[in-house]
Amino acid sequence: MNIELDGVRLRYGKTVALDGLTLNLPGGRIYGLLGRNGSGKTSLLSLLAGFRRPTAGTVRVGGHPVFENGTATAGICLIRETLDMAHHSVKVKEVLEVAENLRATWDGDYAGTLLEKFQVLPGTSVGALSRGKLSALGVTVGLASRTPVTLFDESYLGMDAPARYLFRDEVLADFMQHPRTIVLATHLIEEVAPLFEQVVIIDRGRLVLHEDADDLRARGVAVTGPAAEVDRFVAGLTVLGEQQLGPTKAVTVYGELDDDRRRAARERGLELGPIALQDLFVHLTAAKGEPA
Numbered sequence: 624m625n626i627e628l629d630g631v632r633l634r635y636g637k638t639v640a641l642d643g644l645t646l647n648l649p650g651g652r653i654y655g656l657l658g659r660n661g662s663g664k665t666s667l668l669s670l671l672a673g674f675r676r677p678t679a680g681t682v683r684v685g686g687h688p689v690f691e692n693g694t695a696t697a698g699i700c701l702i703r704e705t706l707d708m709a710h711h712s713v714k715v716k717e718v719l720e721v722a723e724n725l726r727a728t729w730d731g732d733y734a735g736t737l738l739e740k741f742q743v744l745p746g747t748s749v750g751a752l753s754r755g756k757l758s759a760l761g762v763t764v765g766l767a768s769r770t771p772v773t774l775f776d777e778s779y780l781g782m783d784a785p786a787r788y789l790f791r792d793e794v795l796a797d798f799m800q801h802p803r804t805i806v807l808a809t810h811l812i813e814e815v816a817p818l819f820e821q822v823v824i825i826d827r828g829r830l831v832l833h834e835d836a837d838d839l840r841a842r843g844v845a846v847t848g849p850a851a852e853v854d855r856f857v858a859g860l861t862v863l864g865e866q867q868l869g870p871t872k873a874v875t876v877y878g879e880l881d882d883d884r885r886r887a888a889r890e891r892g893l894e895l896g897p898i899a900l901q902d903l904f905v906h907l908t909a910a911k912g913e914p915a
């Protein structure tokens with residue numbers, strides 16, 4: 624299901640959270656939504672879920688405006704860091720029952736399997752869950768809803784590393800079986816970056832880029848080899864970071880290398896490798912005076 628934003632502006636009183644955002648996200652893909660603190664990610668996802676009305680511009684999902692449109696929002700599931708809907712006395716199994724009643728696409732067996740994998744007991748009350756287990760319940764609801772548009776807003780914060788890896792693997796496996804539009808807003812970029820087909824970066828409410836993840840990765844390169852050779856090779860390039868271990872140095876640079884430069888690197892015994900998406904993100908969103 625396609626997501627389309629046209630000239631979207633969102634204000635909270637005097638604060639402009641989103642400022643003229645125009646974006647077209649074709650359906651059936653996994654998107655990474657990246658942005659620094661306060662850049663507008665949660666605001667954007669709230670608009671997509673129909674929780675808020677844009678101050679200006681249009682938000683359409685599957686071709687339809689979403690605000691106050693129950694038919695459209697039935698196919699959209701937003702999972703935030705904490706479960707919005709659950710009072711602390713409600714039991715886990717009751718949360719799943721509510722989700723089942725809300726979503727025609729709900730898969731109860733899959734929800735049960737996920738709870739087992741995340742080791743969350745159905746009889747536990749929500750208030751008794753640890754932060755990580757609460758997040759696990761949230762992502763269980765998000766995945767088992769199988770809504771055509773599923774939005775995860777930092778929903779796995781608080782989960783330990785094995786649980787986060789489980790979440791990542793489940794997103795991929797379930798997406799392959801049941802393709803849909805998934806948007807993941809995250810600060811743990813490298814952990815989930817392998818999932819992203821396309822990346823959207825926003826900063827101060829404005830679009831910085833919307834690009835294929837592979838094209839974005841190709842915007843930078845890691846150069847590794849003998850320190851002196853590496854220094855000579857990267858002279859004049861935009862260096863994002865460097866690490867040295869004994870005589871070997873690894874430098875990440877911003878900018879694509881043409882074939883001649885790549886050949887020259889090989890002739891000097893230098894290795895060229897992919898750069899972390901997180902390094903590019905830091906560079907592209909660095910404020911004046913910050914390391915980029």
Ligand SMILES: Nc1ncnc2c1ncn2[C@@H]1O[C@H](COP(=O)(O)OP(=O)(O)OP(=O)(O)O)[C@@H](O)[C@H]1O
Pocket residue numbers: 635638639640658659660661662663664665666667
């Ligand atoms: N309910 C609100 N009332 C007033 N201002 C708000 C409200 N919600 C968000 N804002 C402001 O809107 C801007 C965007 O916030 P938003 O929560 O969308 O950013 P974010 O990218 O999700 O941030 P983070 O990564 O820190 O969660 C910020 O300046 C924030 O202070």
